[in-house]
Amino acid sequence: MQIFLIIFASLILIIALLYVLVPAWYGLPPISTHPDRIRKALKLANLQPDETLYDLGCGHGGVLIIAAKEFGANAVGIEVGPVQCAVSWVNCLRSRIRSKVRIEAGDFFKSDLSQADVIFAYLTSEFAERLEKKLQNELKAGGRVVTVAFELPHLQAVVFDRESLIWVYQK
Numbered sequence: 001m002q003i004f005l006i007i008f009a010s011l012i013l014i015i016a017l018l019y020v021l022v023p024a025w026y027g028l029p030p031i032s033t034h035p036d037r038i039r040k041a042l043k044l045a046n047l048q049p050d051e052t053l054y055d056l057g058c059g060h061g062g063v064l065i066i067a068a069k070e071f072g073a074n075a076v077g078i079e080v081g082p083v084q085c086a087v088s089w090v091n092c093l094r095s096r097i098r099s100k101v102r103i104e105a106g107d108f109f110k111s112d113l114s115q116a117d118v119i120f121a122y123l124t125s126e127f128a129e130r131l132e133k134k135l136q137n138e139l140k141a142g143g144r145v146v147t148v149a150f151e152l153p154h155l156q157a158v159v160f161d162r163e164s165l166i167w168v169y170q171k
C-alpha cells in the first residue's frame with residue numbers, strides 16, 4: 001500500500017513541477033487571461049465566425065474556448081507545456097468544442113502561423129522583437145494580431161485599449 005502512495009505522490013510532484021517549470025524555462029508564468037479581457041480582445045480584433053484564431057501559448061485553453069464558443073471561430077492553440085496541453089485538451093472536450101479546436105504541442109516560434117486570421121498573444125515585452133519579425137514574415141494580408149499586456153515595438157497599432165492594455169495590429 002505504502003509503495004502505491006509513494007508512486008502516486010511522486011507522479012503528482014512530477015506533474016506539478018512540469019506545470020510550473022516548463023513555462024518558466026520559456027520565460028513565462030502559467031497565468032491565464034481573465035475571460036472578460038479575452039472577450040474584449042477578440043471583439044477589438046473583430047474576430048468573425050469561421051475565421052481561424054491562433055493562441056500563442058494557449059495555457060488552459062480559455063482563449064480557444066471563448067473564440068470557438070462565443071465567436072464561432074476555429075481555434076488553434078500552440079503550447080509548450082505538456083500539462084497545459086493536457087488541461088487545454090480536457091477543457092475543450094468539456095466545453096464540447098473539440099471539432100473547432102486544434103492543440104499543437106510545441107514552440108510557437110517554430111510553428112507556421114500563415115493560416116491565422118487572428119493571432120492572440122498574452123506574453124511579455126521580452127518576446128516582442130522576435131515575435132514581430134516572425135509575424136511580419138508569416139502573417140497573411142488582412143491578418144490581425146492582438147497582444148495583451150505588451151506591445152510590438154515597431155508596428156503601429158490600429159486599436160489600443162488603455163484600460164485593459166490590449167493592442168491590435170493589422171497587416
Ligand SMILES: C[S@@+](CC[C@H](N)C(=O)[O-])C[C@H]1O[C@@H](n2cnc3c(N)ncnc32)[C@H](O)[C@@H]1O
Nearest residue numbers: 023026032033057058059079080081107108122
Ligand atoms: C501567460 S500564459 C497565457 C495563457 C493563455 N494564452 C491565456 O491568455 O490565458 C503563457 C503560456 O505560453 C506558454 N509558452 C511560453 N513560451 C512558449 C513557446 N515558445 N511556445 C509555446 N508556448 C509557450 C506557457 O507555457 C504558458 O502556458
